[in-house]
Structure formats: C-alpha cells, structure tokens
Amino acid sequence: MISENFKEVFTAEIISVTGALVAGSLLVFQVDKLLLLPGLFILIPGFLEMRGSITGSLAARLGEKLHIGLERSERHKLIIENILAAFTLALVVAVVLGIFAYIVSYFLFGVTLLSLIYIPILGSVISNLIAVPLTIFATFWFYKHKIDPDNVMGPFATTTGDIIGVASLLLAIIIVI
Amino acid sequence: MKIYHKIIKESLKIVILTSILGSIGGVAAATIHEKLILFLPLLIIMPAINNMIGSFGTIISSRFTTMLFTGKIGKDWSNSIEFIELYKNIVVSAFIITVYLVIAANVLGHLYGFDFDLFVMLKILLMAIMSVSLLVILMLFTSVIGGLMIFKKGEDPDNFLIPVNTALGDLGSLIIFTTLIIVLF
Numbered sequence: 001m002i003s004e005n006f007k008e009v010f011t012a013e014i015i016s017v018t019g020a021l022v023a024g025s026l027l028v029f030q031v032d033k034l035l036l037l038p039g040l041f042i043l044i045p046g047f048l049e050m051r052g053s054i055t056g057s058l059a060a061r062l063g064e065k066l067h068i069g070l071e072r073s074e075r076h077k078l079i080i081e082n083i084l085a086a087f088t089l090a091l092v093v094a095v096v097l098g099i100f101a102y103i104v105s106y107f108l109f110g111v112t113l114l115s116l117i118y119i120p121i122l123g124s125v126i127s128n129l130i131a132v133p134l135t136i137f138a139t140f141w142f143y144k145h146k147i148d149p150d151n152v153m154g155p156f157a158t159t160t161g162d163i164i165g166v167a168s169l170l171l172a173i174i175i176v177i
Numbered sequence: 178m179k180i181y182h183k184i185i186k187e188s189l190k191i192v193i194l195t196s197i198l199g200s201i202g203g204v205a206a207a208t209i210h211e212k213l214i215l216f217l218p219l220l221i222i223m224p225a226i227n228n229m230i231g232s233f234g235t236i237i238s239s240r241f242t243t244m245l246f247t248g249k250i251g252k253d254w255s256n257s258i259e260f261i262e263l264y265k266n267i268v269v270s271a272f273i274i275t276v277y278l279v280i281a282a283n284v285l286g287h288l289y290g291f292d293f294d295l296f297v298m299l300k301i302l303l304m305a306i307m308s309v310s311l312l313v314i315l316m317l318f319t320s321v322i323g324g325l326m327i328f329k330k331g332e333d334p335d336n337f338l339i340p341v342n343t344a345l346g347d348l349g350s351l352i353i354f355t356t357l358i359i360v361l362f
Contacts, residue, residue: 003262003266005262005263005266006266006269006270009236009266009267009270010266010270010273010274012232013229013232013233013270013274014274014277016228016229016232017225017228017229017274017277017278018281019228020224020225020227020228020229021221021222021224021225021278021281021282021285023224023225024220024221024222024223024224024225024282024285025221025285025289027220027221027224028217028220028221028285028286028289031214031217031220034210034213034214035210035211035214038207038210039207041203041206041207041210041213042200042203042204042206042207043200043203044203044224045199045200045202045203045206045224045227045347045351046196046197046198046199046200046203047196047199048199048224048227048228049195049196049198049199049200049347050192050195050196050199053188053191053192053195053196054188054192057188061184077180078180081178081179081180081181081184082180082181082184084178084181085180085181085184085185085188088181088185089184089185089188089189089192092189092193093189093192093193093196096193096196096197097196097197097200100197100200101200101203104200104204104207105207108204108207108208109207154235155232158228158232162224162228166224
C-alpha cells in the first residue's frame with residue numbers, strides 16, 4: 001500500500017540525490033587541488049546553491065508563462081531577457097562568493113589566493129553556457145510532450161545543476177590553477 | 178528590458194543570501210578537508226546529503242502550507258491524518274534514500290581507490306541517519322510552530338517556511354555532518 005504522495009516524493013528525491021552523488025564523485029578527480037586550496041570547500045556548497053536557485057527559478061518562470069499562453073514574439077523576448085538575467089545573477093553572486101571564500105580562507109588558513117575569486121566567476125560562465133540553454137530546452141520539451149514542467153523541472157534543475165555546477169567549477173580550477 | 182529588471186530586482190538579494198548561507202556551511206566542511214579527502218565516501222556523499230535535506234525542507238514547507246490553506250490541518254495538527262501521512266512519507270523516504278546514498282558512496286569510493294571498510298561504512302551510515310533525522314524533525318517542528326503562527330496572522334507561510342527550512346537544511350546538514358565527522362573519525 002504505497003501512496004501516490006510517497007511515490008512522487010521518493011522518485012523526485014532519488015533522482016535528485018543520484019545527481020548530487022555524481023557531482024560528489026566528480027570532486028574525487030581533483031582531490032589534490034582540494035587539498036592545496038581548502039577554500040574551495042567554502043566555495044562549492046554556495047556555488048551549487050546558486051546554480052540550483054538560478055535554473056530552478058528560470059524553469060518555474062518559463063513554466064508559468066507557458067501555462068498562461070504566449071505569442072511567438074513574446075516568447076522570444078521572454079527567453080532573451082531570462083538568459084540575460086541568469087548570466088547577470090550568476091556573475092554577481094559568483095563575485096560575492098569568491099570574495100567571501102577569499103576572506104574566510106585568509107582568516108581560517110592564512111591563504112590569500114586570488115584564484116578563489118576567479119574560479120567561481122569562470123565557473124559561473126561555463127555552467128551558465130550549459131545549464132541555461134538546457135533548462136530552457138527541457139522546459140519547452142516537457143510542455144510540448146504534455147508533461148507539466150512544474151512537476152518535473154524542480155528535480156531536473158537540482159540534478160543537472162549539481163552535476164554541471166561541480167563539473168564547471170573543476171574545469172575552472174584546471175584553467176585557473 | 179522589463180522582465181530582466183524584474184528578475185534582477187526580485188531575485189538578486191535572495192540568491193546572494195542563500196548562496197552565502199550555503200558557503201557558511203562550506204566553512205565547516207573546509208575545517209575538516211583533510212578527513213574528507215582521506216575518507217573518499219565522505220567527500221562523495223556530502224553534496225548528496227546537503228541536497229536531500231534541502232529538498233525535504235522545501236517539500237515539508239510547501240505541503241504543510243497547502244494543508245493549512247485547504248483546512249486539512251489546524252490547531253490539533255498532531256491528530257491530522259494528512260500530517261501523519263506527510264511525516265511517515267518523509268521519514269521512510271529519508272531513511273531509504275540515506276541507506277542508498279551510504280552504500281552508493283562507499284561503492285563509488287572503492288572504485289576511486291578507497292579501501293572498503295565495513296566499520297567505516299557503518300560509521301558513515303550512523304552519521305548520515307543522525308544528521309538527516311535531526312534535521313527532518315527540526316524542519317517539521319519549524320513548519321508546525323512557524324507555519325501556524327504565520328497562518329494565524331493571515332500571511333502566506335510559504336514565504337517564511339521555504340527560506341527558513343532551506344537555510345536550516347543547507348547550513349544545518351553541513352554543520353551537523355562536520356561535527357559528527359570530528360567526533361567519529
């Protein structure tokens with residue numbers, strides 16, 4: 001006797017945590033850098049939080065507008081302005097997170113590396129280049145196939161957000177360090 | 178650029194705030210970074226535990242608010258069938274998913290070269306169950322107390338519960354998990 005509510009909660013959660021597990025596994029590839037630069041541990045949870053918030057709310061906004069119904073010209077404007085907003089938000093938050101990690105790292109470990117500011121900035125650009133188009137495409141795809149984006153885009157955004165977020169940060173670490 | 182300005186105006190502060198809260202939790206993790214790197218399953222499982230508790234926070238908050246608005250819950254919340262069902266669903270899901278995460282993290286850790294140790298796996302399981310149980314109970318408690326108070330004032334509890342429970346989940350999971358790592362490893 002498994003209730004519908006249980007099935008919904010359990011399925012969404014299992015998909016979401018599996019994505020986070022993949023993200024955690026990706027971290028193993030850069031343990032040497034993590035050991036050298038412990039400030040990255042300060043950066044990662046905040047960065048993933050930012051990634052989830054930006055793509056999650058982007059999907060929610062698009063889903064809401066699709067339900068209301070949009071003209072073709074309105075749709076174009078909506079997408080362009082949402083993309084610009086996602087990039088602006090990610091860049092501003094990445095700078096704030098970088099400065100925060102830099103300051104805390106200095107007080108906690110006595111390490112002053114400007115890389116801690118450059119890494120989230122570069123990581124946010126890389127992750128946005130992948131996550132934003134993917135989120136927009138998935139929202140429209142689900143809607144077109146009669147699947148309510150409101151029900152699926154939450155776990156989709158957090159799962160892809162975690163994987164893309166960690167992969168982008170690791171790529172940024174490789175480029176910067 | 179009306180949509181753009183609206184999004185920036187409404188989202189910037191809250192995204193900065195939640196990200197900084199996440200990073201404050203990361204400060205706790207940074208203090209034990211050597212242990213996280215030494216015990217790879219811990220490093221692998223940490224983002225997943227954080228993710229799971231955050232998601233449960235959102236589910237508890239939004240479901241509890243819906244129950245309040247639909248009149249399925251009131252002052253006698255402890256006798257509400259809907260609330261008991263929510264509680265059971267969350268606890269059972271959390272337990273099964275936690276066990277799944279611990280096993281998966283150990284298998285993945287082993288694939289990356291960490292020597293499998295049953296005792297270490299059991300310690301991680303104990304830590305994960307303790308962190309998840311503590312935070313889920315805390316979030317249910319916050320939802321009942323906070324939700325009923327806000328609803329009584331005629332306001333939407335979602336606006337209070339979702340940020341509070343998300344912050345509790347993000348910050349709390351990393352802080353509790355870190356404390357338990359210091360104690361057990």
